[in-house]
Amino acid sequence: MAKNCHNDYKMKFSVDEEFPDLSQHNNHMAKVLTKEIYGKLRGKSTPSGFTVDDVIQTGVDNPGHPFIMTVGCVAGDEESYEVFKDLLDPIISDRHGGYKPTDKHKTDLNFDNLKGGDDLDPNYVLSSRVRTGRSIKGFTLPPHNSRGERRAIEKLSIEALASLDGEFKGKYYPLVGMTDAEQEQLIADHFLFDKPVSPLLTCAGMARDWPDARGIWHNDNKTFLVWVNEEDHLRVISMQKGGNMKEVFRRFCVGLQKIEEIFKKHNHGFMWNEHLGYVLTCPSNLGTGLRGGVHVKLPKLSTHAKFEEILTRLRLQKRGTGGVDTASVGGVFDISNADRLGSSEVEQVQLVVDGVKLMVEMEKKLEKGESIDGMIPAQK
Amino acid sequence: MASSFSRALSCRRNLGILSLLGGSVTAGFLLHRQRVSAGAERRRYPASAEYPDLRKHNNCMASHLTPAIYTKLCDKSTPNGFTLDQAIQTGVDNPGHPFIKTVGMVAGDEESYKVFAELLDPVIKERHNGYDPQTMTHPTDLDAGKLQSGQFDERYVLSSRVRTGRSVRGLSLPPACTRAERREVERVVVDALSGLKDDLAGKYYSLTQMTEQEQQQLIDDHFLFDKPVSPLLTCAGMARDWPDARGIWHNNQKNFLIWINEEDHTRVISMEKGGNMKRVFERFCRGLQEVERLIQERGWEFMWSERLGYILSCPSNLGTGLRAGVHVKLPLLSKDPRFSKILSNLHLQKRGTGGVDTAAVGGVFDISNLDRLGQSEVQLVQTVVDGVNYLIECEKRLERGQDIKVPPPINQFK
Numbered sequence: 001m002a003k004n005c006h007n008d009y010k011m012k013f014s015v016d017e018e019f020p021d022l023s024q025h026n027n028h029m030a031k032v033l034t035k036e037i038y039g040k041l042r043g044k045s046t047p048s049g050f051t052v053d054d055v056i057q058t059g060v061d062n063p064g065h066p067f068i069m070t071v072g073c074v075a076g077d078e079e080s081y082e083v084f085k086d087l088l089d090p091i092i093s094d095r096h097g098g099y100k101p102t103d104k105h106k107t108d109l110n111f112d113n114l115k116g117g118d119d120l121d122p123n124y125v126l127s128s129r130v131r132t133g134r135s136i137k138g139f140t141l142p143p144h145n146s147r148g149e150r151r152a153i154e155k156l157s158i159e160a161l162a163s164l165d166g167e168f169k170g171k172y173y174p175l176v177g178m179t180d181a182e183q184e185q186l187i188a189d190h191f192l193f194d195k196p197v198s199p200l201l202t203c204a205g206m207a208r209d210w211p212d213a214r215g216i217w218h219n220d221n222k223t224f225l226v227w228v229n230e231e232d233h234l235r236v237i238s239m240q241k242g243g244n245m246k247e248v249f250r251r252f253c254v255g256l257q258k259i260e261e262i263f264k265k266h267n268h269g270f271m272w273n274e275h276l277g278y279v280l281t282c283p284s285n286l287g288t289g290l291r292g293g294v295h296v297k298l299p300k301l302s303t304h305a306k307f308e309e310i311l312t313r314l315r316l317q318k319r320g321t322g323g324v325d326t327a328s329v330g331g332v333f334d335i336s337n338a339d340r341l342g343s344s345e346v347e348q349v350q351l352v353v354d355g356v357k358l359m360v361e362m363e364k365k366l367e368k369g370e371s372i373d374g375m376i377p378a379q380k
Numbered sequence: 381m382a383s384s385f386s387r388a389l390s391c392r393r394n395l396g397i398l399s400l401l402g403g404s405v406t407a408g409f410l411l412h413r414q415r416v417s418a419g420a421e422r423r424r425y426p427a428s429a430e431y432p433d434l435r436k437h438n439n440c441m442a443s444h445l446t447p448a449i450y451t452k453l454c455d456k457s458t459p460n461g462f463t464l465d466q467a468i469q470t471g472v473d474n475p476g477h478p479f480i481k482t483v484g485m486v487a488g489d490e491e492s493y494k495v496f497a498e499l500l501d502p503v504i505k506e507r508h509n510g511y512d513p514q515t516m517t518h519p520t521d522l523d524a525g526k527l528q529s530g531q532f533d534e535r536y537v538l539s540s541r542v543r544t545g546r547s548v549r550g551l552s553l554p555p556a557c558t559r560a561e562r563r564e565v566e567r568v569v570v571d572a573l574s575g576l577k578d579d580l581a582g583k584y585y586s587l588t589q590m591t592e593q594e595q596q597q598l599i600d601d602h603f604l605f606d607k608p609v610s611p612l613l614t615c616a617g618m619a620r621d622w623p624d625a626r627g628i629w630h631n632n633q634k635n636f637l638i639w640i641n642e643e644d645h646t647r648v649i650s651m652e653k654g655g656n657m658k659r660v661f662e663r664f665c666r667g668l669q670e671v672e673r674l675i676q677e678r679g680w681e682f683m684w685s686e687r688l689g690y691i692l693s694c695p696s697n698l699g700t701g702l703r704a705g706v707h708v709k710l711p712l713l714s715k716d717p718r719f720s721k722i723l724s725n726l727h728l729q730k731r732g733t734g735g736v737d738t739a740a741v742g743g744v745f746d747i748s749n750l751d752r753l754g755q756s757e758v759q760l761v762q763t764v765v766d767g768v769n770y771l772i773e774c775e776k777r778l779e780r781g782q783d784i785k786v787p788p789p790i791n792q793f794k
């Protein structure tokens with residue numbers, strides 16, 4: 001049912017009557033949405049029936065996050081970014097460092113272009129990981145898709161992944177019907193994802209019908225992992241212990257491209273365009289959708305007065321070892337690229353590789369009681 | 381669309397504005413409604429591909445939603461655009477509750493109960509002890525004078541309370557309402573409440589504008605309600621836009637209280653310490669009837685039908701929507717193995733003193749009527765009065781070392 005009857009009904013109320021109360025809010029959507037923009041967009045809907053109220057609901061329901069400036073809106077399908085561009089373009093610009101509606105995004109998944117990355121000191125760098133998301137063209141996104149669509153996405157993904165071989169040969173574990181033994185193994189491997197509890201996601205409708213058509217695929221080597229129908233159609237993860245980011249990135253690029261080939265053959269390539277790069281549910285993940293990072297021991301550097309500044313200049317961000325919204329434990333931090341849109345995959349991973357290498361050297365200096373003032377980098 | 385316009389007109393809201401709007405809304409609707417044709421049309425899947433996986437589910441919706449019914453209803457929607465998928469979402473997302481068989485679906489508006497009757501009627505029948513909306517009618521009786529012996533022994537009954545809900549006809553219910561509709565509910569009800577006088581005179585506290593002091597007072601009085609956290613409610617969309625247009629009204633004497641835009645448009649509560657259920661019920665009826673009169677003066681009315689009584693979001697609250705209860709000390713009886721059977725035969729249910737999903741503390745239980753639909757308010761409160769008196773008798777007998785009897789089950793649908 002593409003027609004959004006409920007939105008038509010809503011039009012009988014005025015803009016003033018419907019405009020959300022954003023007086024307590026601090027997210028990108030609240031900063032950009034005016035009555036004018038709302039008035040202009042409220043009568044529209046994408047071909048699948050997604051409306052501006054659907055886009056902003058999560059931002060209305062979640063006024064702000066204590067630590068990060070959240071985006072406060074989601075896309076329901078590929079067309080959302082076009083139909084609601086008057087709202088989304090300014091949000092994208094705020095979130096992605098001034099990215100303009102006319103800017104072009106570079107995609108580069110040629111792992112040979114990465115310099116170094118195979119020599120991060122494993123005494124400090126405990127593990128390396130690269131993740132991204134992919135949306136499958138022709139389907140609506142997790143905030144909006146129906147059970148039928150979600151199941152079709154799962155079916156297609158299973159077929160595609162089943163045809164992988166060599167280092168990528170693996171198995172799919174649907175959440176529905178998972179045995180206790182399988183579940184425990186996946187938890188022990190740190191692979192199992194849970195039903196989203198964050199209201200940022202639940203208010204956007206991403207947890208509907210859980211766990212229907214959700215699952216986890218991983219290769220036999222347990223170094224390449226795909227989440228199906230969590231926050232995006234697909235989340236693709238390459239990881240391993242130690243500091244060989246080069247190898248992690250190689251496997252990431254090769255695996256992604258193999259998967260893309262297969263989807264294309266089924267006439268369902270990935271959502272991508274010249275301006276926004278890879279199209280994902282949350283505007284924060286546009287572009288590369290890539291988060292490349294390490295778990296690294298920086299007990300001294302992390303308490304240094306200039307730690308935050310160093311990270312900012314290196315275009316990196318820190319998280320606890322439990323991921324976003326967690327605290328670090330024992331001086332071990334998750335350090336990853338801050339950017340997603342406007343630079344390529346190679347460029348972003350290069351920043352991580354170079355930046356982490358520098359920070360490990362700083363840590364070593366601090367261990368020896370030496371100053372690091374001469375090593376503070378310029379803004380990248 | 382025609383049906384919703386004519387419904388809007390029949391509300392007799394502000395005839396001046398409506399006559400102006402009548403024409404321009406249609407025009408506006410045609411002008412504003414654009415569709416971008418870029419990209420593929422949304423894939424349509426057959427009903428069989430969309431039918432939810434209910435194999436692990438144990439709620440009333442799951443028990444009655446057959447593939448055939450789903451196929452028949454999945455493309456329908458109410459005039460406001462509420463769909464079957466929306467109605468059942470909460471039941472799909474919440475397979476079951478450990479202690480109660482939940483309903484597993486909600487209504488988005490009054491018309492839901494007609495458009496989705498093929499699913500709702502069997503759900504209602506199961507939930508309300510065989511009440512058949514297709515053949516039976518529901519009695520409404522708010523004449524508190526008919527209640528007999530409504531004064532409990534206060535050595536046992538600590539407090540008495542009666543609550544119900546009311547929905548404002550012409551506006552969508554909490555699972556589906558737009559922000560404008562929710563604000564309209566608030567406006568209409570608060571305006572009506574400002575007309576209450578004497579022992580019912582009171583004040584409104586909007587959740588968005590409340591001062592810290594007011595908030596603390598309301599918490600101390602145990603009046604403040606919180607944003608719903610139960611997934612049964614959040615998955616049904618009832619917490620959207622919180623705390624916009626939500627608030628609490630109470631009279632100066634703090635024994636008549638109205639929640640606005642929580643799980644229903646309004647929840648109306650009469651309560652006081654002690655065992656004078658008769659007075660609580662009298663104030664309940666009088667207050668309700670006053671509020672109804674004040675709303676009607678302004679051109680509105682409550683959602684009510686002969687078939688279903690008062691219409692509320694959750695099918696479990698149809699009919700009277702009434703829960704009359706007491707906090708009562710039953711330390712000995714509650715340990716007797718026959719306690720559950722006695723309650724069941726008396727058509728009573730127990731809860732902890734924190735409300736639904738809580739445990740009893742110190743032998744004090746919340747005892748209230750089980751039924752909502754098919755019997756009138758007077759009949760249900762009488763059931764509570766008679767039942768609680770019986771329980772207190774049992775407790776006294778056990779105190780004296782005497783034996784107690786399990787009473788015969790009372791009749792359904794007198």
